[in-house]
Amino acid sequence: LLVWENSLLGNLELQYIGYTPEEKGKFNYFLNTRNFSDFNALMTFAFGDYAAQTEQMTDSAIIEEILSHLKNIYGSDIPKPVHFLRTKWGQHPYTYGAYSYATNGSTSADFDTLAISVDNKLFFAGEHTSREYRGTVHGAYLSGIREADKIIDG
Known part of the structure; x- marks a missing residue:
């Protein structure tokens, strides 16, 4: 979760923002929390093998990676967030990053x-x-x- 002092998207009322990075699962989906809260924040996710890699990365490295995606979408005038929060579900002793999903062949x-x-x-x-x-x-x-x-x- 990245939080900015001012709305990053201005008056755009986008709730979901998609991005296609070169590497699969690499912060390719953003949720704009401004549509349902008072926070100027974007939530993003890492998936699959890349999610495990992010757990070894520093906060600043992750922020830079995310900002590079946002700059590709919106241009270079993207400020650094004032707050950053992340989870490390893969290291949590009760979940290890697990949740259910439907595989091919399941209903x-x-x-x-x-x-x-x-x-x-x-x-x-x-x-x-x-x-x-x-x-x-x-x-x-x-x-x-x-x-x-x-x-x-x-």
């Missing part, structure tokens, strides 16, 4: 299968059981509500 029904309770006594929640919002925090949250409702309804 949405597979996520429903993972949500089937055992003898109406053991219930499963988590983003991996959410057909609509798999791989997301809100998918995990909503699946918890879904399973709590099943328990309450008996």
